[in-house]
Amino acid sequence: MDPLERLSSLFERFPGIGPRQANRFVQFLLRSSPSVRRELIDAIAAVGSGVHQCPQCMRFHAGAAKICGICDNPRRDVRTLAVVATDTDLAALERSGTFRGSYFVIGGTVSLASEKGDNLRTLQLLDSLAARSDAGLEEIILAFPANPEGDATCIFVREHLSPIAEVLNLTITSLGRGLSTGSELEYADPETLKSAFESRR
Amino acid sequence: MDPLERLSSLFERFPGIGPRQANRFVQFLLRSSPSVRRELIDAIAAVGSGVHQCPQCMRFHAGAAKICGICDNPRRDVRTLAVVATDTDLAALERSGTFRGSYFVIGGTVSLASEKGDNLRTLQLLDSLAARSDAGLEEIILAFPANPEGDATCIFVREHLSPIAEVLNLTITSLGRGLSTGSELEYADPETLKSAFESRR
């Protein structure tokens, strides 16, 4: 295949990229200097070789140690564990600076089509709970998006964790619902209004 | 002025209506039958003559009695009072079916430009609290939109109500924040994430 079309078709696989923008990326790289292309090639290679998954939280990181900087930080609160869907959600929580506990990236959400969670690292999470409990864990916070996939994942994970959580005396909670910043009552759905009333204070 | 332009310029004052849509409304009325225009004229006149404000919750209604159907309903919970900005917000809460107490429409939000709440019926609300307390009121829920105007209104109203609320032993609460239905963690602001963690359960 033509190298231009080949590169374009690879960019088309990128999330959210259609043929037009893929082609624009190719044109951008054509007009860029060889050193820019070199840099990009190196950076993609580095992500392949220098990045690895933290064996505790399962997020990708480029630290020298196997364990990532968050899991290795002695100042983080060992009593709370936030279970998140993706590295991106973990990063969003870190940026917000609201959570000081540790994380576990479960690797996605339950697919509504299959209603299965085979793709999730539920077993790996389960296996780690005894050790985490010994280390001081008290509460598992299910921090999934407030959409149907997130809700299904919440139910799925809670079901799988409940028996062991009970044995280890761990509480399982989920993020609270309510009015998001910017929400107007007029456009809020009944579920959100209900939660907003229930979590009033 | 030309009657078509006069009507168009009146429609332009309607909320959210620009010159193009105003003109489209005029064309729509031109093409409508005389009976449709007659109906519209009658309905506007009826709103002027047949609609009045409920002296208790201050919302507009067309009931035969002065007091509106919600305030007059003996089955509503007298222990909670939701203070809302507008009739529209009151209607949104009623539609959601989540709240069974009574309402007070304060008549808008604090303007961020002036930082004043002179336009609000704060005094009227204050004056009603002793009687409401005698009737069983325990909690005032400030149900304002989750935006800067709503937040400023919350602070403003709370400040004005606090002294009397303390005397009468009334709790003042506000609607809870958190993830709205549909929110993704990646796009949630820090404030929303913080509330979502705090109101977890």
Next chain:
Amino acid sequence: MDPLERLSSLFERFPGIGPRQANRFVQFLLRSSPSVRRELIDAIAAVGSGVHQCPQCMRFHAGAAKICGICDNPRRDVRTLAVVATDTDLAALERSGTFRGSYFVIGGTVSLASEKGDNLRTLQLLDSLAARSDAGLEEIILAFPANPEGDATCIFVREHLSPIAEVLNLTITSLGRGLSTGSELEYADPETLKSAFESRR
């Protein structure tokens, strides 16, 4: 029915207005002074009584004379007649100041569902052509929108006018296609690019 709901349901019939905006209009009129509602009622009534259709171009106008100001203007070019779908399209052409001939509002476009043009004033247009030809008409310009409905209307009207136009020696033209201001080649459809090449100069 409740006067507020009745007015709201009338506003819902306005083009492009859903239940939420209809309700907002009602709230706006409730908060307006009686004089604003009075003015609106008068303006709607005036549109019913003071506005009439020009017997030549068929547009609605509020002039004292039966014939409208454009048709009555001796400085307009009698050689060209633009046939437009609606009063709104006529107004758009007038605003642009590009056309100095006379107009005929045919009253809509061919419906793609029925493929019929019964709603159009084709016969009325046909009947006027002999007199217009005597007065100097040379060219009929079909000025319909560049969309499937407009195209179908163009074909429909052209078919109905052709026999008489030939007899009277009138040319029938349609507006040119090409790149609209703001169009980029990358996003233009093949039809538009083809026209742009054909009408190059």
Next chain:
Amino acid sequence: MDPLERLSSLFERFPGIGPRQANRFVQFLLRSSPSVRRELIDAIAAVGSGVHQCPQCMRFHAGAAKICGICDNPRRDVRTLAVVATDTDLAALERSGTFRGSYFVIGGTVSLASEKGDNLRTLQLLDSLAARSDAGLEEIILAFPANPEGDATCIFVREHLSPIAEVLNLTITSLGRGLSTGSELEYADPETLKSAFESRR
């Protein structure tokens, strides 16, 4: 710098890509198999080594010969030359199948800030005209976008080509303006309506 952040910051330089999508690309590549990353690296390298500019039309291509497949095609019409801003615009015209002549990619548009066209290959185009004229060229079609940059480029290129075009007896034309497919009269700007009337037929 962290390899993940380095790659993300390189993706942020891509046209139309912000930090969030750049991060999503990185996550996508992390989750992809090593072979996908390998393919991408190879394709970027191939674009650097296997792609070259056609010395006649200046577009990038990956053909074995120096001259590209369009310039080398004996069936293309030698009488018309379309001058386009970018490879992407050339591709759009080819896709539309409306033009059978040859192309010249001038390499961008006049910047409205500087009002200069130093970045354009105007001299190169000029230098080629005598030979093209000998080969049968009759008309140069300026095929720039219908926006202010495109208009400025049209004026700029026309000015530079005019003296030689006159000597060689070449016509210079530009793409026609008019209603694009989908345009409604109500939303068309006066310039577009004017062109639509002028190019009627």
